[in-house]
Amino acid sequence: MRIVYLNPCGTLGGAETSLRELLGSLRVAEPAWELWLVLGEDGPLASIARDLGVEVLVRPFPTSVAQVGDAGRLTTVWSLTKAAISAASYARDLTRLLRQIQPDIVHTNGFKMHLLGAWTLPRRTPLIWHIHDYVSRRPLMSRLLRLFRKACTVAIVNSNSVAQDLAHVLPGLRILPIYNAIDLHRFSPTGEQMDLDAKAGLAPAAAGTVRVGLIATFARWKGHKVFLEALARLPSGVSIRGYIIGGPIYQTEGSQWSARDLYQEAERLGLAGKVGFTGFLNDTAAALRALDIVVHASTQPEPFGMVIIEAMACGTAVIASQAGGASEIFSDGENALGHPPGDSAVLAQQILRLAGDPTLRHRLREAGRATAERLYHGKRLSDELAALYRKISGTPVEAPPEVVMQSSFDASK
Ligand code: GLC
Numbered sequence: 001m002r003i004v005y006l007n008p009c010g011t012l013g014g015a016e017t018s019l020r021e022l023l024g025s026l027r028v029a030e031p032a033w034e035l036w037l038v039l040g041e042d043g044p045l046a047s048i049a050r051d052l053g054v055e056v057l058v059r060p061f062p063t064s065v066a067q068v069g070d071a072g073r074l075t076t077v078w079s080l081t082k083a084a085i086s087a088a089s090y091a092r093d094l095t096r097l098l099r100q101i102q103p104d105i106v107h108t109n110g111f112k113m114h115l116l117g118a119w120t121l122p123r124r125t126p127l128i129w130h131i132h133d134y135v136s137r138r139p140l141m142s143r144l145l146r147l148f149r150k151a152c153t154v155a156i157v158n159s160n161s162v163a164q165d166l167a168h169v170l171p172g173l174r175i176l177p178i179y180n181a182i183d184l185h186r187f188s189p190t191g192e193q194m195d196l197d198a199k200a201g202l203a204p205a206a207a208g209t210v211r212v213g214l215i216a217t218f219a220r221w222k223g224h225k226v227f228l229e230a231l232a233r234l235p236s237g238v239s240i241r242g243y244i245i246g247g248p249i250y251q252t253e254g255s256q257w258s259a260r261d262l263y264q265e266a267e268r269l270g271l272a273g274k275v276g277f278t279g280f281l282n283d284t285a286a287a288l289r290a291l292d293i294v295v296h297a298s299t300q301p302e303p304f305g306m307v308i309i310e311a312m313a314c315g316t317a318v319i320a321s322q323a324g325g326a327s328e329i330f331s332d333g334e335n336a337l338g339h340p341p342g343d344s345a346v347l348a349q350q351i352l353r354l355a356g357d358p359t360l361r362h363r364l365r366e367a368g369r370a371t372a373e374r375l376y377h378g379k380r381l382s383d384e385l386a387a388l389y390r391k392i393s394g395t396p397v398e399a400p401p402e403v404v405m406q407s408s409f410d411a412s413k
Pocket of ligand 1: 015132133158180
C-alpha cells in the first residue's frame with residue numbers, strides 16, 4: 001500500500017497534530033506500507049514525519065494561495081483571481097509529482113489540499129478528504145468543495161458533530177467519523193515538566209500557586225479573550241497564575257490574534273504579571289504536565305479539540321467549552337468540567353472550584369487518563385484507518401451517493 005498525504009501547513013495546528021498521530025500509529029501497525037507526505041509549507045511537521053519514517057516532500061504554496069481563505073477579511077475578487085492563477089501552476093507540478101509516485105490512495109488533510117488533491121488526482125485513485133472543521137462556517141470552501149466532490153471517495157471527519165454539518169453542506173457524500181488519537185507514551189503523567197514561568201519571562205510563582213493554562217493556536221475563536229476575562233474575574237487573593245501557550249501560526253490573513261492584541265487585552269484587564277505568554281511550544285506534553293488545570297475556551301463549537309485528549313492523557317484536569325465535537329469526547333463532572341462557550345463568568349467559577357478542590361482535581365486526572373487509555377489510543381485509530389484503506393484501494397473513484405453516519409465507537413461508554 002502506498003499512501004500520499006497532502007497537507008497545507010508545516011506548523012503544528014490541530015489538524016497537523018492529528019496527522020502526526022495518524023502517521024505514527026499507522027507506521028507502527030503497518031510497517032511495510034509506504035507513506036508519503038507532501039507539505040504546502042516547510043515547518044516542524046516535515047522533520048517530525050521524516051523521523052517517523054515518512055517520505056516528506058516540501059512544495060511551498062505560492063504566497064497568494066497560502067494567504068487566501070474564508071477565515072480572512074481580505075478575500076477579494078482580486079486575491080481570489082491571483083490565487084487561482086498561482087494554484088493552476090502549483091496543480092500542474094503536483095499532478096506530475098503524483099503521477100511519479102503512483103499512490104494507491106491520496107489522503108488530504110486541510111481545505112486547500114482537498115481541492116488540490118481532487119484537481120490533481122491520478123485516474124482511478126481513491127481520494128480521502130480528512131475534514132477537521134465545520135465546512136458550513138466556510139462559505140467559499142463549501143462552494144469549492146461542492147465543485148470537486150465527485151473526486152472524493154470518502155470523507156473522514158473527526159466527530160459526529162462535524163459529520164452532521166458536512167452531510168448538510170454536501171448531501172450524498174460518504175462520511176465516516178473517526179475520532180483522533182494520541183501517543184499515550186508521549187502524553188503521559190510521567191515525564192519532564194516545563195518551566196512555564198521561565199518560558200513566559202515571569203518570576204517563579206510562589207509555592208502552592210495553581211497553574212491554569214490555555215493551549216491553542218491564536219485563531220480568534222479559540223477563546224483567548226474569554227480566558228483572560230475569566231482570570232480577571234477571579235478574587236484578587238487567590239493563588240492562581242494563568243498561561244497562554246501558543247502563537248499565531250496561520251498564514252491566512254485576518255484569521256487570528258497577534259501576540260500584541262493579547263498582551264494589550266491582558267493589560268487592559270489588569271492581568272499584568274498574573275498571566276504568562278510562553279509563545280508556541282513544540283513539547284505540549286511537558287507544558288501540560290506543568291499545569292494543574294487546562295482550559296479549553298473555544299467560543300464556537302469545537303470540531304474535536306486535541307488538547308482535551310492530550311490533557312486527559314497527561315493527567316491534567318480539564319475545563320472545556322461544551323459544544324460541538326468537543327462535547328462528544330468528555331463527560332461533564334466525570335472526566336472534565338464543562339462551561340458554556342464564551343461564558344467567562346461560569347469559566348471563572350469552574351476555575352475557582354477546581355483550584356480550591358485538590359480532591360476533585362485528582363478525581364478528574366485519574367478519570368481523564370483512564371478515558372484516554374480506553375478510547376484515544378493509536379491502535380484504535382490505525383485499525384480503523386487500515387480497514388478503510390484496504391476497503392477503498394482499488395475501488396472505483398465515484399462512490400455511491402450514500403452517507404455512512406456511523407460513529408467509530410461510543411465515547412459516552
Ligand atoms: C482542527 C479542529 C480541531 C481538531 C483538530 C484535529 O484543528 O478545529 O477541533 O481537534 O482539527 O482534528
